[in-house]
Amino acid sequence: MNKNLIIALAGFTMLYFSCSKSNNSENGPKNTNPTPITIQLVSGGGQTDTVGLELANPVVVKVTQSGNGLSNYTVQFQASGCNSDNILTTATGSGGTSSYFWRLAGNVGQQTLKAYVLNSQNQKVDSVTVTSTGLAAGSGWHVAACSLQDGYSLFSIVKLSTGRMFACYSEKRYLRYSDDNGASWNAVTSLGNSHSFLYAFVSPSNEIYVFAENEGPFVSTDGGQTWSSINSQPPSNGSIQSGAATADGKLIVTTSSSVSVSVNNGTTWINTPNTGFVPPNSTGGDTNFVWGGEDQTGALYVIGRESQTVYKSTNNGSTWIPIARAAGETDFGLFIDPNNNWFYKSRSDTNGGIFLSKDNGTTYTQLISSDEAFLDELTVQSDGNYYYENTNFGLYQSSGLTGTTKLIFPVQYPLAGAYAVASNGNVVVWHPSIYQLYYYQK
Numbered sequence: 027m028n029k030n031l032i033i034a035l036a037g038f039t040m041l042y043f044s045c046s047k048s049n050n051s052e053n054g055p056k057n058t059n060p061t062p063i064t065i066q067l068v069s070g071g072g073q074t075d076t077v078g079l080e081l082a083n084p085v086v087v088k089v090t091q092s093g094n095g096l097s098n099y100t101v102q103f104q105a106s107g108c109n110s111d112n113i114l115t116t117a118t119g120s121g122g123t124s125s126y127f128w129r130l131a132g133n134v135g136q137q138t139l140k141a142y143v144l145n146s147q148n149q150k151v152d153s154v155t156v157t158s159t160g161l162a163a164g165s166g167w168h169v170a171a172c173s174l175q176d177g178y179s180l181f182s183i184v185k186l187s188t189g190r191m192f193a194c195y196s197e198k199r200y201l202r203y204s205d206d207n208g209a210s211w212n213a214v215t216s217l218g219n220s221h222s223f224l225y226a227f228v229s230p231s232n233e234i235y236v237f238a239e240n241e242g243p244f245v246s247t248d249g250g251q252t253w254s255s256i257n258s259q260p261p262s263n264g265s266i267q268s269g270a271a272t273a274d275g276k277l278i279v280t281t282s283s284s285v286s287v288s289v290n291n292g293t294t295w296i297n298t299p300n301t302g303f304v305p306p307n308s309t310g311g312d313t314n315f316v317w318g319g320e321d322q323t324g325a326l327y328v329i330g331r332e333s334q335t336v337y338k339s340t341n342n343g344s345t346w347i348p349i350a351r352a353a354g355e356t357d358f359g360l361f362i363d364p365n366n367n368w369f370y371k372s373r374s375d376t377n378g379g380i381f382l383s384k385d386n387g388t389t390y391t392q393l394i395s396s397d398e399a400f401l402d403e404l405t406v407q408s409d410g411n412y413y414y415e416n417t418n419f420g421l422y423q424s425s426g427l428t429g430t431t432k433l434i435f436p437v438q439y440p441l442a443g444a445y446a447v448a449s450n451g452n453v454v455v456w457h458p459s460i461y462q463l464y465y466y467q468k
Contacts, residue, residue, distance in 0.1 A: 060091075061091050061092045062091070062151070062152070063089065063090070063091050063096065063099070063143060063145065063151050063152060064089070064090055064091070064143075064152045065087055065088070065089050065090075065101070065141055065142070065143040065152045065153060065154050066087065066088055066090070066154055067085070067086075067087055067141075067154050067156055068086040068087060068088050068123060069083065069085070069086045070083050070084055070085035070086055070126075070128070070156065071085065071156045071157060071158070072157065072158065073128075073158045073159075074158065074159040074160075074161060075130060075158075075160070075161065076130070076160070076161045076162075076163050076168070077130050077131065077132050077133065077134060077160040077161065077162065077163055077171050077209075077210070078129070078130060078132065078163065078168055078169045078170060078171035078209070078210070079129065079130060079169060080127055080128065080129040080130075081127075081128045081129075081130065081158060084125040084126060084127050084128070085103075085125065085126045085127075085128050085139060085141070085156050086123055086124070086125050087101065087123065087124055087125075087126075087141045087154060088118075088121070088122045088123045088124075089101065089118050089122045089123075089124070089143045090122055094122070095118070095120075095121045095122025095123065096118060096122045097117075097118050097119060097120045097121070097122060098117050098118060099117065099118045099122070099143055099144070100115060100116075100117055100143070100144040100148070101115070101116055101117070101118060101124040101141060101142065101143055101144070102114070102115050102141070102142045102144065102150075103116070103126040103139060103140070103141050104139070104140050104142075105128060105131060105137065105138070105139045105140075106131060106133075106137050106138045106139070107131030107132060107133045107137060107171075107172070107210075108131045108132055108133075108171060108172035108210050108211060108212045108213075109129070109131045109171075109172050111200060111212075111213040111215065112172070112174075114126060124141075126139065126141070128156075128158065129169075129171070129175075130158065130160045130171065131160065131171050131172055131210065132160075132171035132172060132206065132209055132210025132211075133160060133210075134160050134161065134162045135159065135160060136157055136158075136159055136160075137157070137158050137159070137160050138155055138156065138157055138158075139155070139156040139157075139158070140153055140154075140155055140156075141153060141154050141155075141156065163209065163467055164467070165467055165468055166466065166467065167435070167464050167465070167466050168209070168464065168465055168466075168467060169462055169463070169464060170204075170208055170209060170210065170211060170454070170462075170463040170464060170465050171209060171210035171211065172202070172210050172211045172212065173193065173202070173211050173462070173463035174195050174199060174202070174461075175461050175462055176461070177461055178195045178196045178197055178199055178461065179195065179196040179458070179461070180193055180194065180195050180196075180443075180444055180456040180463060181194045181195070181196060181223070181224060181225050181226070181266070181444065182194045182225050182226050182227065182269075182444050183444045183445060183446040183454055183456065184226055184227055184228045184234070184446065185228065185408075185446050185447075185448065185449070186228055186232050186234070186249060187232055188232070188249065189205070189207065189448065189449035189450075190203055190204070190205055190249055190250070191203065191204045191207075191208055191446065191448060191454065192204075192214070192226055192228075192234060192250065193211060193444075193456075193463065194223050194224075194225060194226035194236065195223065196222070196223070196224075197222055197223075198219055198220055198221065198222055199219055199223070200213035200214055200215065200217070200218075200219045201213075201214040201217050201223060201226065201236060201250070202214060203250055204448075204454075207448035207449060207450045207452040207454075207465070208446075208448050208452050208454035208463075208465040209452070209465055209467070211463070214250050216250065216251060216252060216253060217236065217244060217246075217250070217253050221238035221239075221241060221244075222238055222239040222240075223236055223237070223238050223239075224237045224238060224239055224265060224266045225237045225266035225268070225269045225279070226269075227269045227270050227271055228271065229271030229272075229275070230271070230272075230273045230364065232247070232249070233245055233246070233247050233271065233291075234246045234247075234249075234250060235269070235271060235277065235292065236253075237261075237266055237269065237279065241255070242255060242256045242257055242258040242259070242292065243255075243256045243258070243277075243292045244256070245291070245292070256291065256292040256293060258288075258292055258293050258294060258295065259295065261279040261281070261284070261286030261288075261295050261297060265281065265282065266279055266280070266281055267280045267281055267282060267314070267315055267316050267317075268280050268315075268316045268317035269317065270317045270319070272319075272320040272326075272364075273320065273364050274320070274324060275289070275291065276288065276289055276320065276326070276342065277291065277292050278317055278320075278326060278328070278343070280315035280316055280317050280328055281315065282313055282314050282315070283299060283300045283313055283315075284297055284298060284299050284300060284315070285297075285298050285303075285315050285328055285343060285346070286298075286343070287326065287339075287342055287343030289342050296342060296343045296344055298343060298344075298345075298346060299311070300312055300313050300315075300330075302345070302346060303315075303330050303335075303337055303346055303348075304348065305330065305332075305333035305335045305348055306335065306348050306350070306351070308333065312330030312332050312333050312335060312337075313330065313331075313332040314330065314331040314332045315328050315329065315330055315331070316328065316329050316331060316359070317329075318336065318359075318360035318361070318362065319360060319361060319362030319364075319369075320362065320364075321362055321367055321369075321386055321387070322367045322386075323340075323386075324340075325338055325339065325340050326338070326339045326340075326342070326343060327339075327349075327360055327362065328346070329357060329358065329359060329360055331358060334356035334357050334358050334374065335348050335349070335351070335357060336348070336349040336351070336357050336360055336371070337349065349387070354375055354376070354377070355373060355375055355377075356373060356374050356375045356378070357371055357372070357373055358372050358373065358374045358400050358401055358402065359371065359372035359400075359401055359402060359403070359404040359414070360372075360404070361404045361405050361406060361412075363406050366384075367386065368382060368383065368384055369382070369383040369386070369387045369390070370382055370393075370404055370406060370412060371383070371387075371390060371404075372400075372401035372402075372404045372414060373401075374400045374401060377395075378395070378396055378401070379392055379393065379394045379395040379396045379401070380392070380393045380394045380396070380401065380404065380412065380414065381393065382427075393412075393424075393427070393428070393429050394424075394429050394430075394431055396416070400416070400417050401414045401415070401416060402414065402415040402416070402417055402442040403415045403442050403444075403445065406427070407446070407447035408447055408449070409447050409451050410426055410427070411423050411424045411425065411426060411427075411447075412424045412427060413445065413447070413453075414431075415437075415442040415443070415445075416433075417441065417442055419433055419436060419437070419438075420433055420434075420435045420436040420437040420438075421433070421434055421435035421437070421443070421445055421453075421455055422434065423453070434453065434466070435453070435455050435457075435464070435466075437457060437458070437459065438459075441458045441459070442458070443455055443456035443457055443458045444456045448465070450468075451468055452465045452466055452467055452468070453465065453466040454466075
């Protein structure tokens with residue numbers, strides 16, 4: 027072939043392929059992946075404090091893209107340990123930052139907090155892990171770790187013979203349990219958080235009964251691992267003042283306007299409205315009922331706090347009769363010790379205080395004298411002391427069953443808070459005005 031022709035063909039081929047490569051680059055698929063969205067720690071990592079306490083400085087994270095802060099992006103915070111069920115979802119501010127006030131869980135040592143950034147499809151696209159260190163609590167009062175503090179009330183604290191404790195909060199929140207004598211609390215996930223719980227109590231044989239608004243009660247016989255719903259008409263669609271399960275299997279629930287008794291584990295109820303309670307020298311009904319107890323004969327007792335009268339029923343709650351009392355006497359609380367059938371009564375009149383009867387409520391001996399205010403939530407606890415709440419001052423504790431008591435938990439608020447004594451002697455008490463659960467460690 028002609029040499030010049032060969033050179034010409036070679037040049038044409040090179041030009042052709044060179045043009046084809048250029049065209050493919052311009053017209054083919056382009057890299058359209060956006061710069062990734064990232065989340066990073068700004069401040070608040072590496073702090074140390076006592077378990078259960080809120081760290082001194084908030085954890086601050088920042089969401090960015092190409093180095094620029096992104097506002098209105100969803101961030102989720104999830105801490106470790108007993109905090110793991112309490113996920114906070116928030117949005118970034120104008121600079122792309124978001125803050126988390128971290129209250130430590132109950133475990134000593136390293137704890138972690140994960141912060142996730144979510145895209146518009148609520149998918150987690152990046153995360154950052156923050157660490158802190160929890161120190162062991164010493165003696166004295168402490169805030170219980172992982173107890174709820176976001177404005178929800180705590181209605182009752184109960185304890186199994188195994189030592190496990192349960193706390194019943196208001197609205198649609200998990201029932202919570204503690205296996206470390208009230209120092210930290212975990213969610214009872216098996217019961218869910220779709221029920222508005224009103225009250226919880228435990229039977230002498232360790233059945234746990236939980237009541238929810240507009241629902242029948244739930245019961246667990248295995249320490250809260252599994253639950254059964256009792257399909258019955260609930261005794262209350264509003265607030266429950268108190269509740270108990272007696273040694274022979276009766277359930278008693280009181281509200282402001284009625285008392286309900288079940289003799290078949292909550293399947294059916296005998297409900298007595300306030301008109302069925304007539305105080306001495308009165309023709310009208312009573313209100314504001316609280317649970318007193320069952321004596322060893324099977325008779326039931328409640329208090330009507332509107333008139334401050336003790337009522338007794340010998341027919342499983344079908345009818346109630348007022349108990350005779352001395353002139354000027356006002357009875358505000360009653361506790362019957364199931365172990366020895368001793369009656370403890372609190373009186374708020376001018377000759378009031380705590381009284382003890384060892385003869386089935388026939389005669390009483392004064393243990394302490396107090397006419398300052400109502401003596402509320404009177405109990406004898408497993409540590410051999412009796413406890414009561416003076417609604418103007420706080421929680422009192424005796425030293426054994428003597429006439430000496432001391433104020434152990436001051437509460438300047440006219441409401442009583444739920445309390446219980448743990449198996450190791452820790453006192454666990456709810457502060458109703460600041461929405462915090464405390465425990466006293468010896």
